[in-house]
Amino acid sequence: MKLTQLIFFLSFIITQSYAQQLFGHINSQEIVSVMPEAATAQLSLQQELESLEDQAKMMMEEYESQKNDLELNSATLTDVIRNDKLKSLQNLEERIMLFQQSAQESIRLKEAELFEPILTKIQTAIDIVAKQKGYSYVFDISSNAGGLVYKDDSFDMTELVKKQLNL
Secondary structure (H helix, E strand, O other), X not given: OHHHHHHHHHHHHHHHHHHOOOEEEEOHHHXXXXXXXXXXXXXXXXXXXXXXXXXXXXXHHHHHHHHHHHHHHHHHOOHHHHHHHHHHHHHHHHHHHHHHHHHHHHXXXXXXXXXXXXXXXXXXXXXXXXXXXXXXXXEEOOOHHHOOOOOOHHHEOHHHHHHHOOO
16 A cells, blocks of 8 residues: 555656646757758858869879870870879879868868857757747757657747747
């Protein structure tokens, strides 16, 4: 009998503590998509990417040119010159691979640099709205990474956060 009462009492306390918490959700991708500074950041990132792609294209054109030249003239070249051109071609190939790796890292860092202030601004707005409205937890539903499979739209804070950001 005492065990049953204890279980009932604990269940009641747990239920009451959860009943007092307010959960909310936002869609950060929707918020980012309407922020003017995000569009500016995306444009800047795209320009950086295009510049790096142009450099990579020039390097590939140089590689193809040297490769074609070697293939066309291979029969008439001495062994020393042929080996020198092969080594030069291999060096260029290595530089292209290093450039591609460096370019990927550069784009990743540029994206982080451009979007960090935007994400910080959104997080600050989320914190303010959540505190003002008394939310205990707020989930970001913009991806399935969190595993959220059900939501009550009456707790959607996306519009409130947009309003806080004057969007």
